[in-house]
Amino acid sequence: MKIAVLPGDGIGPEVTREALKVLDALALPQLTLFEGDVGGIAYKRHGHPLPAETLEMARAADAVLFGAVGDPECDTLPREYRPEQAILGLRSELGLFANLRPAAGFPGLEDLSPLKPELARGIDLLVVRELNGDVYFGDKGERDSAGGREGWDDMSYNEAEVRRIAHSAFRAAQKRRKKLTSVDKANVLETSRIWRETVIELAGEYPDVELDHMYVDNAAMQLVRSPGQFDVIVTGNLFGDILSDQASACVGSIGLLASASLGERTTEFGTFGLYEPIHGSAPDIAGQGKANPVAAILSLAMLLRHSLGRDADANRIERAVAASLSSEIRGADLGGSASTQEIGDAILRHLQAIA
Numbered sequence: 087m088k089i090a091v092l093p094g095d096g097i098g099p100e101v102t103r104e105a106l107k108v109l110d111a112l113a114l115p116q117l118t119l120f121e122g123d124v125g126g127i128a129y130k131r132h133g134h135p136l137p138a139e140t141l142e143m144a145r146a147a148d149a150v151l152f153g154a155v156g157d158p159e160c161d162t163l164p165r166e167y168r169p170e171q172a173i174l175g176l177r178s179e180l181g182l183f184a185n186l187r188p189a190a191g192f193p194g195l196e197d198l199s200p201l202k203p204e205l206a207r208g209i210d211l212l213v214v215r216e217l218n219g220d221v222y223f224g225d226k227g228e229r230d231s232a233g234g235r236e237g238w239d240d241m242s243y244n245e246a247e248v249r250r251i252a253h254s255a256f257r258a259a260q261k262r263r264k265k266l267t268s269v270d271k272a273n274v275l276e277t278s279r280i281w282r283e284t285v286i287e288l289a290g291e292y293p294d295v296e297l298d299h300m301y302v303d304n305a306a307m308q309l310v311r312s313p314g315q316f317d318v319i320v321t322g323n324l325f326g327d328i329l330s331d332q333a334s335a336c337v338g339s340i341g342l343l344a345s346a347s348l349g350e351r352t353t354e355f356g357t358f359g360l361y362e363p364i365h366g367s368a369p370d371i372a373g374q375g376k377a378n379p380v381a382a383i384l385s386l387a388m389l390l391r392h393s394l395g396r397d398a399d400a401n402r403i404e405r406a407v408a409a410s411l412s413s414e415i416r417g418a419d420l421g422g423s424a425s426t427q428e429i430g431d432a433i434l435r436h437l438q439a440i441a
């Protein structure tokens with residue numbers, strides 16, 4: 087079993103270190119780790135945010151454990167050299183079109199959500215975000231206009247792109263509470279009209295799944311008003327990016343939500359994938375031991391489940407995280423004072439206590 091570890095920038099290495107401690111404690115047989123540079127650190131060391139050797143390392147692995155990219159010192163570089171292009175490049179080069187972002191309330195954290203505790207307790211949803219298309223990957227540029235410099239970005243989805251992500255979402259819903267909400271802006275966007283019509287065409291293949299549609303502005307509102315109504319949400323790259331950060335705040339902190347990015351490639355043990363927290367490199371807290379490593383540790387659990395076929399280990403990690411959170415060892419993002427390392431150590435102790 088080969089895992090490519092790409093810690094990246096800012097808090098990426100800090101939270102990845104804690105995930106690797108957990109992985110080490112599992113003492114998996116025949117596991118080889120490879121570590122590569124990605125993002126701002128890769129630009130500074132190799133002149134490119136996604137060096138060819140990093141991409142090759144990711145391709146050759148069964149799974150990729152990713153931290154985060156983003157470095158304020160690189161913000162003024164031409165776009166192709168900016169750290170964020172590395173994660174976009176990995177997602178598209180590796181064909182990872184389905185980004186699964188589960189958000190569920192943790193017992194004991196209800197009072198830390200900005201929502202009423204009874205609403206926070208009811209959150210158990212999965213955002214299925216399309217990851218290879220939309221406005222992030224369209225042509226873009228700058229041109230002159232009567233109003234001065236004008237930036238433009240093409241937004242598009244074709245039927246094939248919508249069909250493959252919708253299949254992933256319908257199948258995910260079949261394994262959960264069988265309810266799928268497709269989120270778009272079909273009242274004003276052509277992209278969304280094709281999206282909605284394509285999702286509706288596919289619904290006939292999944293008669294056991296209840297499908298509804300919601301405009302993204304309403305979805306953002308419903309997510310804080312009554313999040314318990316959602317089971318699986320399927321949406322495009324941009325809307326999914328935003329709604330999943332919002333869902334994380336409803337649960338308690340962006341430091342809690344993990345993600346799996348999957349495509350069609352299978353490995354000897356499962357589906358090839360890239361696993362990362364939903365948060366970024368958090369330059370405002372980097373280097374201070376304040377980052378919550380839970381999202382990175384839960385991303386490792388998703389990696390074990392989806393790419394390495396190790397469900398029991400994944401369940402064990404998830405139970406250890408839940409136990410640690412309810413034991414009140416929490417970081418600053420959850421009103422506590424535990425450091426990144428102390429949170430990782432607490433999770434390790436719980437892991438060792440779980441058979």
Ligand SMILES: NC(=O)C1=CN([C@@H]2O[C@H](COP(=O)(O)OP(=O)(O)OC[C@H]3O[C@@H](n4cnc5c(N)ncnc54)[C@H](O)[C@@H]3O)[C@@H](O)[C@H]2O)C=CC1
Nearest residue numbers: 154155156157170173341365366367368370371377378419
């Ligand atoms: N997949 C990736 O690598 C992503 C990269 N980014 C990049 O990260 C950089 C920072 O972006 P932001 O918009 O500030 O988003 P961010 O997610 O890095 O941070 C947003 C806020 O949440 C806090 N936060 C994030 N993760 C946390 C954790 N684990 N524990 C405690 N608090 C945490 C941060 O301190 C900050 O106040 C940018 O360069 C951005 O482009 C942003 C999102 C995803």
Ligand SMILES: CC(C)CC(=O)C(=O)O
Nearest residue numbers: 170173174222327364365
């Ligand atoms: C570079 C961004 C598209 C990353 C991001 O915000 C995300 O994937 O959540």
Ligand SMILES: [Mg+2]
Nearest residue numbers: 327328331364
């Ligand atoms: Mg994001």
